[in-house]
Amino acid sequence: MRAVQVSEFGGPEVLKVVELPKPVPADGQLLVKVDRAGINYADTHQAENSYLAQQKLPFIPGGEIVGRTEDGRRVVALSAGGGYAEYALTHEHLAFEVPDGVSDAAALALIVQGTTAWHLLRTSSHMQVGESVVVISAAGGVGTLAVQLAKLWGAGRVIGTASSDGKRGLAVDLGADVAIDADPADTLAERLIEANDGKRVDIVLEMTGGGVFDASLSALDSFGRLVAYGAASRTMGTPVAPNKLMAHSKSVIGFWLQDCFRRPAMMRDAMSELFGLVATNKLKPLLGGDYALTDVAQAHVDIRSRKTVGKLVLDPSK
Structure with missing residues:
Protein backbone atom coordinates (compact mmCIF):
# COMPACT_ATOMS: atom_id res chain seq x y z
CA MET A 1 0.00 0.00 0.00
CA ARG A 2 1.01 3.64 -0.40
CA ALA A 3 1.68 5.59 2.78
CA VAL A 4 3.42 8.72 4.01
CA GLN A 5 6.42 7.88 6.17
CA VAL A 6 8.66 10.07 8.32
CA SER A 7 12.18 8.63 8.60
CA GLU A 8 13.87 11.75 9.99
CA PHE A 9 12.51 14.63 12.02
CA GLY A 10 11.97 18.01 10.42
CA GLY A 11 9.52 20.17 8.52
CA PRO A 12 7.20 19.29 5.63
CA GLU A 13 10.15 18.08 3.54
CA VAL A 14 10.49 14.90 5.68
CA LEU A 15 7.06 13.60 4.57
CA LYS A 16 7.74 10.95 1.92
CA VAL A 17 5.29 8.73 0.02
CA VAL A 18 6.51 5.12 0.11
CA GLU A 19 5.26 1.57 -0.47
CA LEU A 20 4.69 -0.44 2.71
CA PRO A 21 2.95 -3.71 3.60
CA LYS A 22 -0.72 -3.47 4.46
CA PRO A 23 -1.14 -3.56 8.26
CA VAL A 24 -2.53 -6.70 9.88
CA PRO A 25 -5.08 -6.20 12.68
CA ALA A 26 -4.40 -7.75 16.07
CA ASP A 27 -7.12 -8.83 18.49
CA GLY A 28 -9.47 -5.93 19.17
CA GLN A 29 -8.32 -3.97 16.12
CA LEU A 30 -10.13 -3.06 12.92
CA LEU A 31 -8.59 -2.69 9.47
CA VAL A 32 -10.02 0.32 7.62
CA LYS A 33 -9.66 1.06 3.92
CA VAL A 34 -9.06 4.78 4.14
CA ASP A 35 -11.17 7.09 1.97
CA ARG A 36 -9.82 10.24 3.61
CA ALA A 37 -7.37 10.97 6.42
CA GLY A 72 -18.51 -2.90 5.10
CA ARG A 73 -19.25 -0.38 7.84
CA ARG A 74 -18.53 3.28 7.11
CA VAL A 75 -16.68 4.60 10.13
CA VAL A 76 -14.68 7.57 11.28
CA ALA A 77 -11.98 6.52 13.68
CA LEU A 78 -8.95 7.50 15.70
CA SER A 79 -5.71 5.67 15.13
CA ALA A 80 -2.45 5.60 17.04
CA GLY A 81 -0.71 6.98 13.96
CA GLY A 82 -0.77 5.39 10.54
CA GLY A 83 -3.63 7.41 9.09
CA TYR A 84 -1.75 8.87 6.11
CA ALA A 85 -2.09 5.61 4.17
CA GLU A 86 -4.41 3.53 2.02
CA TYR A 87 -5.11 1.21 4.98
CA ALA A 88 -4.92 1.90 8.70
CA LEU A 89 -5.72 0.23 12.00
CA THR A 90 -7.98 1.39 14.79
CA HIS A 91 -9.68 -0.04 17.87
CA GLU A 92 -13.39 -0.78 17.97
CA HIS A 93 -14.02 1.65 20.85
CA LEU A 94 -12.38 4.46 18.85
CA ALA A 95 -14.45 3.88 15.69
CA PHE A 96 -17.83 5.56 15.19
CA GLU A 97 -20.32 4.67 12.47
CA VAL A 98 -20.99 7.72 10.32
CA PRO A 99 -24.71 8.54 9.91
CA ASP A 100 -26.25 9.25 6.52
CA GLY A 101 -26.09 12.93 5.76
CA VAL A 102 -22.65 13.40 7.32
CA SER A 103 -19.88 13.68 4.72
CA ASP A 104 -16.39 12.20 5.03
CA ALA A 105 -14.88 15.65 5.57
CA ALA A 106 -17.49 16.57 8.18
CA ALA A 107 -16.91 13.31 10.05
CA LEU A 108 -13.16 13.95 10.09
CA ALA A 109 -13.75 17.50 11.30
CA LEU A 110 -15.70 16.11 14.25
CA ILE A 111 -13.47 13.25 15.41
CA VAL A 112 -10.65 15.52 16.69
CA GLN A 113 -11.48 19.19 16.18
CA GLY A 114 -15.17 18.76 16.97
CA THR A 115 -14.63 16.69 20.10
CA THR A 116 -11.90 19.12 21.17
CA ALA A 117 -14.26 22.10 20.82
CA TRP A 118 -17.00 20.15 22.61
CA HIS A 119 -14.76 19.30 25.59
CA LEU A 120 -13.17 22.76 25.75
CA LEU A 121 -16.62 24.21 26.36
CA ARG A 122 -18.41 21.40 28.17
CA THR A 123 -15.70 19.64 30.17
CA SER A 124 -12.82 22.07 30.72
CA SER A 125 -14.34 25.55 30.91
CA HIS A 126 -17.85 24.47 32.01
CA MET A 127 -19.33 27.31 29.98
CA GLN A 128 -22.54 28.70 31.41
CA VAL A 129 -25.33 30.46 29.53
CA GLY A 130 -24.61 34.17 29.23
CA GLU A 131 -20.84 33.95 29.68
CA SER A 132 -18.40 35.60 27.28
CA VAL A 133 -16.15 33.27 25.29
CA VAL A 134 -12.98 34.21 23.42
CA VAL A 135 -11.94 31.78 20.67
CA ILE A 136 -8.32 32.30 19.67
CA SER A 137 -7.74 31.33 16.00
CA ALA A 138 -11.46 31.34 15.36
CA ALA A 139 -11.07 30.46 11.67
CA GLY A 140 -9.13 27.25 12.35
CA GLY A 141 -10.43 23.69 12.54
CA VAL A 142 -11.28 23.81 16.25
CA GLY A 143 -12.08 27.51 16.24
CA THR A 144 -14.77 27.41 13.55
CA LEU A 145 -16.59 24.70 15.50
CA ALA A 146 -16.04 26.28 18.92
CA VAL A 147 -17.56 29.58 17.74
CA GLN A 148 -20.67 27.78 16.51
CA LEU A 149 -21.03 25.58 19.60
CA ALA A 150 -20.58 28.49 22.00
CA LYS A 151 -23.42 30.36 20.29
CA LEU A 152 -25.63 27.27 20.12
CA TRP A 153 -25.14 26.70 23.85
CA GLY A 154 -26.01 30.23 24.88
CA ALA A 155 -22.78 32.20 25.23
CA GLY A 156 -23.54 35.83 26.00
CA ARG A 157 -20.84 37.16 23.69
CA VAL A 158 -18.41 35.28 21.44
CA ILE A 159 -15.19 37.05 20.48
CA GLY A 160 -12.94 35.51 17.85
CA THR A 161 -9.39 36.29 16.85
CA ALA A 162 -8.02 35.71 13.36
CA SER A 163 -5.10 36.94 11.27
CA SER A 164 -6.86 38.48 8.25
CA ASP A 165 -9.97 40.41 7.33
CA GLY A 166 -11.30 37.39 5.47
CA LYS A 167 -10.85 35.06 8.43
CA ARG A 168 -12.35 37.57 10.83
CA GLY A 169 -15.33 37.93 8.50
CA LEU A 170 -15.72 34.16 8.50
CA ALA A 171 -15.72 34.04 12.31
CA VAL A 172 -18.52 36.61 12.38
CA ASP A 173 -20.45 34.71 9.70
CA LEU A 174 -20.24 31.59 11.89
CA GLY A 175 -21.71 33.39 14.88
CA ALA A 176 -18.99 35.43 16.60
CA ASP A 177 -20.29 38.79 17.80
CA VAL A 178 -16.96 40.41 16.91
CA ALA A 179 -13.57 39.29 15.61
CA ILE A 180 -10.22 41.01 16.11
CA ASP A 181 -6.57 40.43 15.24
CA ALA A 182 -4.53 38.76 17.99
CA ASP A 183 -1.48 40.80 16.92
CA PRO A 184 0.14 42.73 18.40
CA ALA A 185 -0.02 40.52 21.48
CA ASP A 186 1.12 43.27 23.84
CA THR A 187 -2.19 45.13 23.35
CA LEU A 188 -4.41 42.06 22.99
CA ALA A 189 -5.69 42.05 26.58
CA GLU A 190 -7.00 45.60 26.28
CA ARG A 191 -8.54 44.91 22.87
CA LEU A 192 -10.31 41.77 24.15
CA ILE A 193 -11.82 43.78 26.98
CA GLU A 194 -12.87 46.48 24.54
CA ALA A 195 -14.44 43.83 22.29
CA ASN A 196 -16.41 42.62 25.31
CA ASP A 197 -18.01 46.04 25.77
CA GLY A 198 -15.38 47.12 28.29
CA LYS A 199 -15.76 44.09 30.55
CA ARG A 200 -13.22 41.39 31.28
CA VAL A 201 -13.96 38.01 29.70
CA ASP A 202 -15.14 34.79 31.30
CA ILE A 203 -13.53 32.13 29.09
CA VAL A 204 -10.61 32.02 26.64
CA LEU A 205 -9.91 28.98 24.45
CA GLU A 206 -6.21 29.42 23.66
CA MET A 207 -3.93 27.44 21.33
CA THR A 208 -1.20 29.89 20.32
CA GLY A 209 0.99 30.26 23.40
CA GLY A 210 3.59 32.97 23.91
CA GLY A 211 2.30 36.52 24.23
CA VAL A 212 -1.23 35.51 23.25
CA PHE A 213 -1.40 33.21 26.30
CA ASP A 214 -0.14 36.00 28.56
CA ALA A 215 -2.61 38.54 27.17
CA SER A 216 -5.51 36.09 27.37
CA LEU A 217 -4.81 35.45 31.04
CA SER A 218 -4.63 39.19 31.71
CA ALA A 219 -8.04 39.72 30.08
CA LEU A 220 -9.85 37.26 32.35
CA ASP A 221 -12.49 38.42 34.80
CA SER A 222 -12.74 37.09 38.34
CA PHE A 223 -13.51 33.35 38.20
CA GLY A 224 -12.48 33.41 34.54
CA ARG A 225 -11.04 30.30 32.89
CA LEU A 226 -8.30 30.05 30.30
CA VAL A 227 -8.14 26.65 28.59
CA ALA A 228 -4.79 26.01 26.91
CA TYR A 229 -4.88 23.30 24.26
CA GLY A 230 -1.96 24.08 21.96
CA ALA A 231 1.12 26.21 21.29
CA ALA A 232 1.01 27.00 17.57
CA SER A 233 3.64 29.72 18.01
CA ARG A 234 6.08 27.03 19.19
CA THR A 235 6.60 29.14 22.35
CA MET A 236 5.04 28.96 25.79
CA GLY A 237 3.59 31.82 27.80
CA THR A 238 5.19 33.29 30.91
CA PRO A 239 5.11 30.85 33.86
CA VAL A 240 2.06 31.57 36.00
CA ALA A 241 2.59 32.22 39.71
CA PRO A 242 -0.16 30.95 42.06
CA ASN A 243 -0.72 34.41 43.53
CA LYS A 244 -1.62 35.70 40.05
CA LEU A 245 -4.43 33.15 39.95
CA MET A 246 -5.58 33.58 43.54
CA ALA A 247 -5.83 37.36 43.32
CA HIS A 248 -8.87 37.19 41.04
CA SER A 249 -9.87 33.52 41.38
CA LYS A 250 -8.70 32.79 37.85
CA SER A 251 -8.09 29.30 36.45
CA VAL A 252 -5.66 28.01 33.84
CA ILE A 253 -6.73 24.62 32.54
CA GLY A 254 -4.86 22.34 30.18
CA PHE A 255 -6.62 20.10 27.68
CA TRP A 256 -5.26 17.26 25.55
CA LEU A 257 -7.80 15.18 23.65
CA GLN A 258 -5.73 12.02 24.01
CA ASP A 259 -6.66 11.92 27.69
CA CYS A 260 -10.25 11.31 26.57
CA PHE A 261 -9.30 8.26 24.52
CA ARG A 262 -8.87 6.15 27.67
CA ARG A 263 -12.42 7.04 28.71
CA PRO A 264 -14.59 5.89 25.81
CA ALA A 265 -17.75 7.57 27.10
CA MET A 266 -16.06 10.97 26.76
CA MET A 267 -15.61 10.42 23.04
CA ARG A 268 -18.91 8.62 22.51
CA ASP A 269 -21.01 11.33 24.20
CA ALA A 270 -19.31 14.11 22.24
CA MET A 271 -19.56 12.35 18.87
CA SER A 272 -23.21 11.44 19.39
CA GLU A 273 -24.21 15.05 20.01
CA LEU A 274 -21.98 16.43 17.26
CA PHE A 275 -23.30 13.97 14.64
CA GLY A 276 -26.84 15.04 15.54
CA LEU A 277 -26.02 18.72 15.21
CA VAL A 278 -24.42 18.21 11.78
CA ALA A 279 -27.22 15.97 10.50
CA THR A 280 -29.77 18.67 11.41
CA ASN A 281 -27.64 21.50 9.90
CA LYS A 282 -27.20 23.21 13.27
CA LEU A 283 -23.42 22.78 13.07
CA LYS A 284 -21.48 23.22 9.83
CA PRO A 285 -17.91 21.90 9.67
CA LEU A 286 -15.84 23.67 7.03
CA LEU A 287 -13.65 21.86 4.48
CA GLY A 288 -10.37 23.75 4.18
CA GLY A 289 -8.65 21.62 1.55
CA ASP A 290 -8.68 18.16 -0.03
CA TYR A 291 -5.07 17.14 -0.82
CA ALA A 292 -3.71 14.19 -2.76
CA LEU A 293 -1.39 11.90 -0.81
CA THR A 294 1.45 13.09 -3.04
CA ASP A 295 0.74 16.69 -1.96
CA VAL A 296 1.07 15.99 1.76
CA ALA A 297 4.13 18.24 2.15
CA GLN A 298 2.20 21.17 0.67
CA ALA A 299 -0.67 20.48 3.06
CA HIS A 300 1.73 20.82 5.99
CA VAL A 301 3.24 23.98 4.51
CA ASP A 302 -0.24 25.47 4.20
CA ILE A 303 -1.44 24.58 7.69
CA ARG A 304 1.78 25.85 9.29
CA SER A 305 1.60 29.14 7.40
CA ARG A 306 -1.97 29.79 8.63
CA LYS A 307 -3.27 29.94 5.06
CA THR A 308 -6.03 27.43 5.67
CA VAL A 309 -9.55 27.68 7.04
CA GLY A 310 -11.47 24.71 8.41
CA LYS A 311 -10.65 21.02 8.03
CA LEU A 312 -7.87 19.67 5.82
CA VAL A 313 -8.13 16.11 4.49
CA LEU A 314 -5.82 13.79 2.59
CA ASP A 315 -6.91 11.48 -0.26
CA PRO A 316 -4.77 8.29 -0.25
CA SER A 317 -6.07 7.25 -3.68
CA LYS A 318 -4.25 10.10 -5.43
Missing part, protein backbone atom coordinates in the same frame (compact mmCIF):
# COMPACT_ATOMS: atom_id res chain seq x y z
CA GLY A 38 -7.56 14.07 8.55
CA ILE A 39 -4.69 16.55 8.76
CA ASN A 40 -4.19 18.31 12.09
CA TYR A 41 -1.81 21.00 13.28
CA ALA A 42 -0.54 18.46 15.80
CA ASP A 43 0.76 16.37 12.88
CA THR A 44 3.28 19.12 12.12
CA HIS A 45 4.58 18.87 15.68
CA GLN A 46 4.89 15.10 15.36
CA ALA A 47 6.93 15.42 12.17
CA GLU A 48 9.50 17.56 14.00
CA ASN A 49 9.15 15.65 17.31
CA SER A 50 7.96 18.69 19.25
CA TYR A 51 4.62 17.29 20.40
CA LEU A 52 3.53 16.21 23.90
CA ALA A 53 4.11 12.55 23.03
CA GLN A 54 7.58 11.68 21.75
CA GLN A 55 7.80 9.97 18.36
CA LYS A 56 9.96 7.03 17.32
CA LEU A 57 11.30 6.76 13.79
CA PRO A 58 10.15 5.69 11.29
CA PHE A 59 6.42 6.35 11.58
CA ILE A 60 3.32 7.07 9.51
CA PRO A 61 1.56 10.27 10.68
CA GLY A 62 -2.17 10.68 10.93
CA GLY A 63 -4.47 10.04 13.86
CA GLU A 64 -7.89 10.18 12.18
CA ILE A 65 -9.42 8.28 9.29
CA VAL A 66 -12.74 7.72 7.58
CA GLY A 67 -13.45 4.71 5.41
CA ARG A 68 -14.80 1.17 5.29
CA THR A 69 -14.14 -1.72 7.63
CA GLU A 70 -13.69 -5.23 6.28
CA ASP A 71 -17.36 -5.96 7.08
Whole structure:
Protein backbone atom coordinates (compact mmCIF):
# COMPACT_ATOMS: atom_id res chain seq x y z
CA MET A 1 0.00 0.00 0.00
CA ARG A 2 1.01 3.64 -0.40
CA ALA A 3 1.68 5.59 2.78
CA VAL A 4 3.42 8.72 4.01
CA GLN A 5 6.42 7.88 6.17
CA VAL A 6 8.66 10.07 8.32
CA SER A 7 12.18 8.63 8.60
CA GLU A 8 13.87 11.75 9.99
CA PHE A 9 12.51 14.63 12.02
CA GLY A 10 11.97 18.01 10.42
CA GLY A 11 9.52 20.17 8.52
CA PRO A 12 7.20 19.29 5.63
CA GLU A 13 10.15 18.08 3.54
CA VAL A 14 10.49 14.90 5.68
CA LEU A 15 7.06 13.60 4.57
CA LYS A 16 7.74 10.95 1.92
CA VAL A 17 5.29 8.73 0.02
CA VAL A 18 6.51 5.12 0.11
CA GLU A 19 5.26 1.57 -0.47
CA LEU A 20 4.69 -0.44 2.71
CA PRO A 21 2.95 -3.71 3.60
CA LYS A 22 -0.72 -3.47 4.46
CA PRO A 23 -1.14 -3.56 8.26
CA VAL A 24 -2.53 -6.70 9.88
CA PRO A 25 -5.08 -6.20 12.68
CA ALA A 26 -4.40 -7.75 16.07
CA ASP A 27 -7.12 -8.83 18.49
CA GLY A 28 -9.47 -5.93 19.17
CA GLN A 29 -8.32 -3.97 16.12
CA LEU A 30 -10.13 -3.06 12.92
CA LEU A 31 -8.59 -2.69 9.47
CA VAL A 32 -10.02 0.32 7.62
CA LYS A 33 -9.66 1.06 3.92
CA VAL A 34 -9.06 4.78 4.14
CA ASP A 35 -11.17 7.09 1.97
CA ARG A 36 -9.82 10.24 3.61
CA ALA A 37 -7.37 10.97 6.42
CA GLY A 38 -7.56 14.07 8.55
CA ILE A 39 -4.69 16.55 8.76
CA ASN A 40 -4.19 18.31 12.09
CA TYR A 41 -1.81 21.00 13.28
CA ALA A 42 -0.54 18.46 15.80
CA ASP A 43 0.76 16.37 12.88
CA THR A 44 3.28 19.12 12.12
CA HIS A 45 4.58 18.87 15.68
CA GLN A 46 4.89 15.10 15.36
CA ALA A 47 6.93 15.42 12.17
CA GLU A 48 9.50 17.56 14.00
CA ASN A 49 9.15 15.65 17.31
CA SER A 50 7.96 18.69 19.25
CA TYR A 51 4.62 17.29 20.40
CA LEU A 52 3.53 16.21 23.90
CA ALA A 53 4.11 12.55 23.03
CA GLN A 54 7.58 11.68 21.75
CA GLN A 55 7.80 9.97 18.36
CA LYS A 56 9.96 7.03 17.32
CA LEU A 57 11.30 6.76 13.79
CA PRO A 58 10.15 5.69 11.29
CA PHE A 59 6.42 6.35 11.58
CA ILE A 60 3.32 7.07 9.51
CA PRO A 61 1.56 10.27 10.68
CA GLY A 62 -2.17 10.68 10.93
CA GLY A 63 -4.47 10.04 13.86
CA GLU A 64 -7.89 10.18 12.18
CA ILE A 65 -9.42 8.28 9.29
CA VAL A 66 -12.74 7.72 7.58
CA GLY A 67 -13.45 4.71 5.41
CA ARG A 68 -14.80 1.17 5.29
CA THR A 69 -14.14 -1.72 7.63
CA GLU A 70 -13.69 -5.23 6.28
CA ASP A 71 -17.36 -5.96 7.08
CA GLY A 72 -18.51 -2.90 5.10
CA ARG A 73 -19.25 -0.38 7.84
CA ARG A 74 -18.53 3.28 7.11
CA VAL A 75 -16.68 4.60 10.13
CA VAL A 76 -14.68 7.57 11.28
CA ALA A 77 -11.98 6.52 13.68
CA LEU A 78 -8.95 7.50 15.70
CA SER A 79 -5.71 5.67 15.13
CA ALA A 80 -2.45 5.60 17.04
CA GLY A 81 -0.71 6.98 13.96
CA GLY A 82 -0.77 5.39 10.54
CA GLY A 83 -3.63 7.41 9.09
CA TYR A 84 -1.75 8.87 6.11
CA ALA A 85 -2.09 5.61 4.17
CA GLU A 86 -4.41 3.53 2.02
CA TYR A 87 -5.11 1.21 4.98
CA ALA A 88 -4.92 1.90 8.70
CA LEU A 89 -5.72 0.23 12.00
CA THR A 90 -7.98 1.39 14.79
CA HIS A 91 -9.68 -0.04 17.87
CA GLU A 92 -13.39 -0.78 17.97
CA HIS A 93 -14.02 1.65 20.85
CA LEU A 94 -12.38 4.46 18.85
CA ALA A 95 -14.45 3.88 15.69
CA PHE A 96 -17.83 5.56 15.19
CA GLU A 97 -20.32 4.67 12.47
CA VAL A 98 -20.99 7.72 10.32
CA PRO A 99 -24.71 8.54 9.91
CA ASP A 100 -26.25 9.25 6.52
CA GLY A 101 -26.09 12.93 5.76
CA VAL A 102 -22.65 13.40 7.32
CA SER A 103 -19.88 13.68 4.72
CA ASP A 104 -16.39 12.20 5.03
CA ALA A 105 -14.88 15.65 5.57
CA ALA A 106 -17.49 16.57 8.18
CA ALA A 107 -16.91 13.31 10.05
CA LEU A 108 -13.16 13.95 10.09
CA ALA A 109 -13.75 17.50 11.30
CA LEU A 110 -15.70 16.11 14.25
CA ILE A 111 -13.47 13.25 15.41
CA VAL A 112 -10.65 15.52 16.69
CA GLN A 113 -11.48 19.19 16.18
CA GLY A 114 -15.17 18.76 16.97
CA THR A 115 -14.63 16.69 20.10
CA THR A 116 -11.90 19.12 21.17
CA ALA A 117 -14.26 22.10 20.82
CA TRP A 118 -17.00 20.15 22.61
CA HIS A 119 -14.76 19.30 25.59
CA LEU A 120 -13.17 22.76 25.75
CA LEU A 121 -16.62 24.21 26.36
CA ARG A 122 -18.41 21.40 28.17
CA THR A 123 -15.70 19.64 30.17
CA SER A 124 -12.82 22.07 30.72
CA SER A 125 -14.34 25.55 30.91
CA HIS A 126 -17.85 24.47 32.01
CA MET A 127 -19.33 27.31 29.98
CA GLN A 128 -22.54 28.70 31.41
CA VAL A 129 -25.33 30.46 29.53
CA GLY A 130 -24.61 34.17 29.23
CA GLU A 131 -20.84 33.95 29.68
CA SER A 132 -18.40 35.60 27.28
CA VAL A 133 -16.15 33.27 25.29
CA VAL A 134 -12.98 34.21 23.42
CA VAL A 135 -11.94 31.78 20.67
CA ILE A 136 -8.32 32.30 19.67
CA SER A 137 -7.74 31.33 16.00
CA ALA A 138 -11.46 31.34 15.36
CA ALA A 139 -11.07 30.46 11.67
CA GLY A 140 -9.13 27.25 12.35
CA GLY A 141 -10.43 23.69 12.54
CA VAL A 142 -11.28 23.81 16.25
CA GLY A 143 -12.08 27.51 16.24
CA THR A 144 -14.77 27.41 13.55
CA LEU A 145 -16.59 24.70 15.50
CA ALA A 146 -16.04 26.28 18.92
CA VAL A 147 -17.56 29.58 17.74
CA GLN A 148 -20.67 27.78 16.51
CA LEU A 149 -21.03 25.58 19.60
CA ALA A 150 -20.58 28.49 22.00
CA LYS A 151 -23.42 30.36 20.29
CA LEU A 152 -25.63 27.27 20.12
CA TRP A 153 -25.14 26.70 23.85
CA GLY A 154 -26.01 30.23 24.88
CA ALA A 155 -22.78 32.20 25.23
CA GLY A 156 -23.54 35.83 26.00
CA ARG A 157 -20.84 37.16 23.69
CA VAL A 158 -18.41 35.28 21.44
CA ILE A 159 -15.19 37.05 20.48
CA GLY A 160 -12.94 35.51 17.85
CA THR A 161 -9.39 36.29 16.85
CA ALA A 162 -8.02 35.71 13.36
CA SER A 163 -5.10 36.94 11.27
CA SER A 164 -6.86 38.48 8.25
CA ASP A 165 -9.97 40.41 7.33
CA GLY A 166 -11.30 37.39 5.47
CA LYS A 167 -10.85 35.06 8.43
CA ARG A 168 -12.35 37.57 10.83
CA GLY A 169 -15.33 37.93 8.50
CA LEU A 170 -15.72 34.16 8.50
CA ALA A 171 -15.72 34.04 12.31
CA VAL A 172 -18.52 36.61 12.38
CA ASP A 173 -20.45 34.71 9.70
CA LEU A 174 -20.24 31.59 11.89
CA GLY A 175 -21.71 33.39 14.88
CA ALA A 176 -18.99 35.43 16.60
CA ASP A 177 -20.29 38.79 17.80
CA VAL A 178 -16.96 40.41 16.91
CA ALA A 179 -13.57 39.29 15.61
CA ILE A 180 -10.22 41.01 16.11
CA ASP A 181 -6.57 40.43 15.24
CA ALA A 182 -4.53 38.76 17.99
CA ASP A 183 -1.48 40.80 16.92
CA PRO A 184 0.14 42.73 18.40
CA ALA A 185 -0.02 40.52 21.48
CA ASP A 186 1.12 43.27 23.84
CA THR A 187 -2.19 45.13 23.35
CA LEU A 188 -4.41 42.06 22.99
CA ALA A 189 -5.69 42.05 26.58
CA GLU A 190 -7.00 45.60 26.28
CA ARG A 191 -8.54 44.91 22.87
CA LEU A 192 -10.31 41.77 24.15
CA ILE A 193 -11.82 43.78 26.98
CA GLU A 194 -12.87 46.48 24.54
CA ALA A 195 -14.44 43.83 22.29
CA ASN A 196 -16.41 42.62 25.31
CA ASP A 197 -18.01 46.04 25.77
CA GLY A 198 -15.38 47.12 28.29
CA LYS A 199 -15.76 44.09 30.55
CA ARG A 200 -13.22 41.39 31.28
CA VAL A 201 -13.96 38.01 29.70
CA ASP A 202 -15.14 34.79 31.30
CA ILE A 203 -13.53 32.13 29.09
CA VAL A 204 -10.61 32.02 26.64
CA LEU A 205 -9.91 28.98 24.45
CA GLU A 206 -6.21 29.42 23.66
CA MET A 207 -3.93 27.44 21.33
CA THR A 208 -1.20 29.89 20.32
CA GLY A 209 0.99 30.26 23.40
CA GLY A 210 3.59 32.97 23.91
CA GLY A 211 2.30 36.52 24.23
CA VAL A 212 -1.23 35.51 23.25
CA PHE A 213 -1.40 33.21 26.30
CA ASP A 214 -0.14 36.00 28.56
CA ALA A 215 -2.61 38.54 27.17
CA SER A 216 -5.51 36.09 27.37
CA LEU A 217 -4.81 35.45 31.04
CA SER A 218 -4.63 39.19 31.71
CA ALA A 219 -8.04 39.72 30.08
CA LEU A 220 -9.85 37.26 32.35
CA ASP A 221 -12.49 38.42 34.80
CA SER A 222 -12.74 37.09 38.34
CA PHE A 223 -13.51 33.35 38.20
CA GLY A 224 -12.48 33.41 34.54
CA ARG A 225 -11.04 30.30 32.89
CA LEU A 226 -8.30 30.05 30.30
CA VAL A 227 -8.14 26.65 28.59
CA ALA A 228 -4.79 26.01 26.91
CA TYR A 229 -4.88 23.30 24.26
CA GLY A 230 -1.96 24.08 21.96
CA ALA A 231 1.12 26.21 21.29
CA ALA A 232 1.01 27.00 17.57
CA SER A 233 3.64 29.72 18.01
CA ARG A 234 6.08 27.03 19.19
CA THR A 235 6.60 29.14 22.35
CA MET A 236 5.04 28.96 25.79
CA GLY A 237 3.59 31.82 27.80
CA THR A 238 5.19 33.29 30.91
CA PRO A 239 5.11 30.85 33.86
CA VAL A 240 2.06 31.57 36.00
CA ALA A 241 2.59 32.22 39.71
CA PRO A 242 -0.16 30.95 42.06
CA ASN A 243 -0.72 34.41 43.53
CA LYS A 244 -1.62 35.70 40.05
CA LEU A 245 -4.43 33.15 39.95
CA MET A 246 -5.58 33.58 43.54
CA ALA A 247 -5.83 37.36 43.32
CA HIS A 248 -8.87 37.19 41.04
CA SER A 249 -9.87 33.52 41.38
CA LYS A 250 -8.70 32.79 37.85
CA SER A 251 -8.09 29.30 36.45
CA VAL A 252 -5.66 28.01 33.84
CA ILE A 253 -6.73 24.62 32.54
CA GLY A 254 -4.86 22.34 30.18
CA PHE A 255 -6.62 20.10 27.68
CA TRP A 256 -5.26 17.26 25.55
CA LEU A 257 -7.80 15.18 23.65
CA GLN A 258 -5.73 12.02 24.01
CA ASP A 259 -6.66 11.92 27.69
CA CYS A 260 -10.25 11.31 26.57
CA PHE A 261 -9.30 8.26 24.52
CA ARG A 262 -8.87 6.15 27.67
CA ARG A 263 -12.42 7.04 28.71
CA PRO A 264 -14.59 5.89 25.81
CA ALA A 265 -17.75 7.57 27.10
CA MET A 266 -16.06 10.97 26.76
CA MET A 267 -15.61 10.42 23.04
CA ARG A 268 -18.91 8.62 22.51
CA ASP A 269 -21.01 11.33 24.20
CA ALA A 270 -19.31 14.11 22.24
CA MET A 271 -19.56 12.35 18.87
CA SER A 272 -23.21 11.44 19.39
CA GLU A 273 -24.21 15.05 20.01
CA LEU A 274 -21.98 16.43 17.26
CA PHE A 275 -23.30 13.97 14.64
CA GLY A 276 -26.84 15.04 15.54
CA LEU A 277 -26.02 18.72 15.21
CA VAL A 278 -24.42 18.21 11.78
CA ALA A 279 -27.22 15.97 10.50
CA THR A 280 -29.77 18.67 11.41
CA ASN A 281 -27.64 21.50 9.90
CA LYS A 282 -27.20 23.21 13.27
CA LEU A 283 -23.42 22.78 13.07
CA LYS A 284 -21.48 23.22 9.83
CA PRO A 285 -17.91 21.90 9.67
CA LEU A 286 -15.84 23.67 7.03
CA LEU A 287 -13.65 21.86 4.48
CA GLY A 288 -10.37 23.75 4.18
CA GLY A 289 -8.65 21.62 1.55
CA ASP A 290 -8.68 18.16 -0.03
CA TYR A 291 -5.07 17.14 -0.82
CA ALA A 292 -3.71 14.19 -2.76
CA LEU A 293 -1.39 11.90 -0.81
CA THR A 294 1.45 13.09 -3.04
CA ASP A 295 0.74 16.69 -1.96
CA VAL A 296 1.07 15.99 1.76
CA ALA A 297 4.13 18.24 2.15
CA GLN A 298 2.20 21.17 0.67
CA ALA A 299 -0.67 20.48 3.06
CA HIS A 300 1.73 20.82 5.99
CA VAL A 301 3.24 23.98 4.51
CA ASP A 302 -0.24 25.47 4.20
CA ILE A 303 -1.44 24.58 7.69
CA ARG A 304 1.78 25.85 9.29
CA SER A 305 1.60 29.14 7.40
CA ARG A 306 -1.97 29.79 8.63
CA LYS A 307 -3.27 29.94 5.06
CA THR A 308 -6.03 27.43 5.67
CA VAL A 309 -9.55 27.68 7.04
CA GLY A 310 -11.47 24.71 8.41
CA LYS A 311 -10.65 21.02 8.03
CA LEU A 312 -7.87 19.67 5.82
CA VAL A 313 -8.13 16.11 4.49
CA LEU A 314 -5.82 13.79 2.59
CA ASP A 315 -6.91 11.48 -0.26
CA PRO A 316 -4.77 8.29 -0.25
CA SER A 317 -6.07 7.25 -3.68
CA LYS A 318 -4.25 10.10 -5.43
